[in-house]
Amino acid sequence: MTTLDALDEQIIRVLMADGRASYGAIGAKVSLSAPAVKRRVDRLRARGVVTGFTVRVEPAEIGWSTEAYVELFCNQRTTGAQIARRVQTYPEVVEAFMVTGDADALLHVFAGSMQHFERVLTEISAEPFVARTRSVLVLSPLLRRVQAPRTDVAADA
Structure with missing residues (x-):
């Protein structure tokens, strides 16, 4: 299992909400520069945490x-x-x-x-x-979530 720090988790949440967000826009939300966000995203991709970017269609x-x-x-x-x-x-x-x-x-x-x-x-x-x-x-959806799971909760809890 890959351990993520709080900034990585924040970046992942932003990307999950908008996979097309620029590094600058992500940086503004997580208080990092665009180059720092790019380095982190590149590392997340290299580690297999982020496996791609996609479009969600209703x-x-x-x-x-x-x-x-x-x-x-x-x-x-x-x-x-x-x-x-x-x-x-x-x-x-x-x-x-x-x-x-x-x-x-x-x-x-x-x-x-x-x-x-x-x-x-x-x-x-x-x-x-x-x-x-x-x-x-399905008659009607009640809740749909697309978000990263919390990593601060024990896996066996």
Whole structure:
């Protein structure tokens, strides 16, 4: 586990809120010069803490207003790598997780309509490693957070 100091944590939080923020803008928020911020960001990237910069899109704004979580129940000899290889081919699957409990994996899916979701679910269900699925449709999101976890809390607390 990588240990971060308070300035690194602040820089990460600014980048998570706005991945396009300039080093100067970040520096103004964390009380560092732009070159000092750049050096820290470069170090964070070299250490693998920051792995890239991306754009977050509001799915509903691009017409993908149907949201669901799909539990995958897989055949016995299915690995996480096999699941990942196949589900990444579906642009509707925005996240995939190996999970505990009855299901083997959990997929977070966005679609443009119920018909679109049904088509994607049918295609995923037809994957050779899938024994069955169980879906939960999201009626409305209550809370979404995109932020760095606090590192000052004990991991086993």
